[in-house]
Amino acid sequence: MSPRARMVVFGCGAAGFAALLAWGLAGLPSFGHFDGAYGQLLAHITVPERKATSVIAVTTFDFRGFDTLGEEFILFTAAVGVLVLLRLQRGEEQVPADPQTPREPVAESLSLRSVATALVGPVLVLGIYVVAHGALTPGGGFQGGVVLMSSFLLVYLAGSHLRLGGSRPITAMEVAEATGAAGFVLIGLGGLVLAGTFMENFIPAGTRGSLLSGGDVPLFNIAVGLEVMGALLVVLGELLDQRLLTRKESD
Amino acid sequence: MSALAYGVAAWLFLVGLYGIVTSRNLVHLVVCLTVVQASTYVLLLAIGYRSGAAAPIFADISPNRRVVDPIVATLTLTDVVVEATVAALLLSLAVQAHKRFGTLDPNEIGALRG
Numbered sequence: 001m002s003p004r005a006r007m008v009v010f011g012c013g014a015a016g017f018a019a020l021l022a023w024g025l026a027g028l029p030s031f032g033h034f035d036g037a038y039g040q041l042l043a044h045i046t047v048p049e050r051k052a053t054s055v056i057a058v059t060t061f062d063f064r065g066f067d068t069l070g071e072e073f074i075l076f077t078a079a080v081g082v083l084v085l086l087r088l089q090r091g092e093e094q095v096p097a098d099p100q101t102p103r104e105p106v107a108e109s110l111s112l113r114s115v116a117t118a119l120v121g122p123v124l125v126l127g128i129y130v131v132a133h134g135a136l137t138p139g140g141g142f143q144g145g146v147v148l149m150s151s152f153l154l155v156y157l158a159g160s161h162l163r164l165g166g167s168r169p170i171t172a173m174e175v176a177e178a179t180g181a182a183g184f185v186l187i188g189l190g191g192l193v194l195a196g197t198f199m200e201n202f203i204p205a206g207t208r209g210s211l212l213s214g215g216d217v218p219l220f221n222i223a224v225g226l227e228v229m230g231a232l233l234v235v236l237g238e239l240l241d242q243r244l245l246t247r248k249e250s251d
Numbered sequence: 252m253s254a255l256a257y258g259v260a261a262w263l264f265l266v267g268l269y270g271i272v273t274s275r276n277l278v279h280l281v282v283c284l285t286v287v288q289a290s291t292y293v294l295l296l297a298i299g300y301r302s303g304a305a306a307p308i309f310a311d312i313s314p315n316r317r318v319v320d321p322i323v324a325t326l327t328l329t330d331v332v333v334e335a336t337v338a339a340l341l342l343s344l345a346v347q348a349h350k351r352f353g354t355l356d357p358n359e360i361g362a363l364r365g
Contacts, residue, residue, distance in 0.1 A: 032302030078336030
């Protein structure tokens with residue numbers, strides 16, 4: 001299809017879709033006047049019942065915990081999918097460790113290396129803070145996991161590009177991912193054993209504002225933080241590894 | 252003002268779709284898809300907004316304070332995770348397409364096939 005014909009088809013489709021979208025949006029509650037009873041109920045029973053102050057964290061890991069279990073396994077499956085898609089294909093081979101091939105980074109930047117090195121520690125602490133305070137303030141396992149992942153990415157930026165190929169602790173990343181995913185299910189099973197229902201909160205709610213308030217919500221946050229960090233590192237590691245792969249000309 | 256948030260959601264969706272249709276590079280195409288998905292975050296959060304309300308975090312506000320809907324915020328979190336996984340899988344497919352066809356231009360990949 002020529003680009004012109006494609007634009008005409010897209011223009012017609014987009015105009016029709018925009019009209020439908022406008023019609024649909026016009027039927028929504030007007031901006032600022034949403035009146036969903038369920039959300040307001042959750043917002044006002046969270047602190048009295050669970051003692052945790054972040055309604056979003058408690059909704060994610062407690063009231064809607066079963067959904068989050070599925071969400072976690074979407075992430076797990078996607079990381080496995082990336083591994084399967086990117087693993088050594090037939091006809092591919094690892095670039096040999098030949099000193100002749102230009103494997104050094106194109107440019108080495110001292111400022112990048114020093115800034116990255118200086119940031120590794122603070123970003124790691126920030127990630128742990130965001131995971132640990134998930135039940136109290138904005139943040140939690142998903143967000144903190146991404147921050148933790150970026151601290152490891154800074155190690156990569158601070159180091160030389162290709163030296164990481166040999167020492168990259170891929171096994172440790174996979175273990176972190178699997179521990180997070182399994183930990184989530186095990187905490188859920190703890191509810192089944194100790195409270196009679198899968199994912200039931202079986203840990204005392206604690207006192208409002210303390211780090212361990214919310215029962216099992218902090219534990220879920222830690223499990224998810226590990227899972228997110230591991231999954232993203234596995235995916236990034238695999239994508240970065242692709243630099244080292246070549247395809248045989250004969251194939 | 253009231254329609255602005257919904258308008259932004261619709262605009263993001265359509266502009267992302269335009270990018271996908273006209274894309275000349277598979278990586279660019281994946282980024283355009285994330286723009287489309289960003290419109291769903293704006294839409295979800297706009298639906299749950301209540302005027303004059305605070306975020307549903309009771310760490311430093313009165314328990315009786317009017318707050319925005321926490322359900323849509325949770326759904327947005329799920330949405331972000333799904334977006335990240337979709338982007339990761341599509342980018343790995345783009346890597347494989349580049350290895351197989353030596354190009355990232357979707358048009359040229361089609362030409363090689365046909």
